[in-house]
Amino acid sequence: GQNIDQPTEMTATEGAIVQINCTYQTSGFNxxxxxxxxxxxxxxxxxxxxxxxxxxxxxxxxxxSRSKGYSYLLLKELQMKDSASYLCAVRDRNSGYALNFGKxxxxxxxx
Amino acid sequence: xxxxxxxxxxxxxxxxxxxxxxCEQHMxxxxxxxxxxxxxxxxxxxxxxxxxxxxxxxxxxSRFSPECPNSSLLNLHLHALxxxxxxxxxxxxxxxxxxxxxxxxxxxxxxxxxx
Numbered sequence: 001g002q003n004i005d006q007p008t009e010m011t012a013t014e015g016a017i018v019q020i021n022c023t024y025q026t027s028g029f030n031x032x033x034x035x036x037x038x039x040x041x042x043x044x045x046x047x048x049x050x051x052x053x054x055x056x057x058x059x060x061x062x063x064x065s066r067s068k069g070y071s072y073l074l075l076k077e078l079q080m081k082d083s084a085s086y087l088c089a090v091r092d093r094n095s096g097y098a099l100n101f102g103k104x105x106x107x108x109x110x111x
Numbered sequence: 112x113x114x115x116x117x118x119x120x121x122x123x124x125x126x127x128x129x130x131x132x133x134c135e136q137h138m139x140x141x142x143x144x145x146x147x148x149x150x151x152x153x154x155x156x157x158x159x160x161x162x163x164x165x166x167x168x169x170x171x172x173s174r175f176s177p178e179c180p181n182s183s184l185l186n187l188h189l190h191a192l193x194x195x196x197x198x199x200x201x202x203x204x205x206x207x208x209x210x211x212x213x214x215x216x217x218x219x220x221x222x223x224x225x226x
Contacts, residue, residue: 030210042115042201042217043154050212087153096167097210098144101153 004102006088011108012078020073020105022088031091033099034062034073038084046086047073075107083109117202117218125226126192132221134185134202142208143185144215145177146201154201160185161208192225199223 004024012018024032031050035043049055049064049071061074073086088102115136124130134143142161146154159167160179168177174196176188185202199220206213 031212033214040199040222042219043215044217045214048212048214091210093210096159096161097208098156098159098167099215100156104153106151 004088004090004100006086006102006105008103009106009108011110012075014078014080014109014111016078017074017076018078018107020075020086020088020107022071022073022102024069024071024088024090024102026069026090026092028092028094029066029090030093030097032062032064032071033089033091034060034071035087035089035101036084037087037104043087078109080109080111083107115202115204115216115218117200117221119221120219121222121224123224123226124189124192126194128192129188129190131189132187132200132202132223134187134218135183136204136216137183138204138216139182140204140206140216141182142205142213143179144203144205145185145187146203146217148199148201148220150199158187159208166208189223192223194225197223197225 006022034046037043047062054063059076064071085104087104089099118133145157148154157171158177163179178186201220202218203215
């Protein structure tokens with residue numbers, strides 16, 4: 001099994017930068033994913049990390065430290081449409097490689 | 112085509128009804144998943160099929176019965192559900208369920224209400 005922990009809610013201002021943290025404990029780590037989910041919609045893939053370091057994709061970056069069991073998602077130049085839930089998910093080879101999700105961080109972007 | 116299609120989008124059923132949720136993908140993926148999501152909660156894994164064989168059943172009650180008729184289709188048969196089963200049921204697919212950087216593609220879900 002695994003524990004995945006992330007803040008419940010965050011608020012940030014349009015144009016600003018926000019960092020959403022995720023910590024996890026797992027016995028068979030096989031990758032960490034970030035998904036975005038707008039209310040009533042399906043989760044959509046944002047990023048994937050399996051090695052330590054930073055992965056950058058436009059306004060979104062994700063960082064991983066396997067020794068610390070820690071990841072963060074960095075969102076730059078925030079836009080109102082970025083208001084959504086951000087789900088940290090860990091793949092565990094001991095769970096058939098399925099993704100197990102954290103509780104999600106609800107981000108509100110204000111004008 | 113990177114879509115996972117789920118039908119119906121909404122379903123209301125009584126506790127004595129039998130209904131089925133359907134999921135379809137044409138990306139050539141060989142792994143398909145059912146997740147259950149309650150409001151303001153994360154998706155919870157229910158079942159995983161890999162190459163049309165059930166590989167994971169996360170201790171789901173028998174009133175939920177999955178079926179994978181072929182590599183493109185995944186069904187979830189519902190019978191004698193309880194009101195607490197009301198949730199968004201999400202289908203997802205991925206390349207072959209063997210890990211690596213394969214990501215899950217989700218359908219838009221079926222919002223189920225059990226009365």
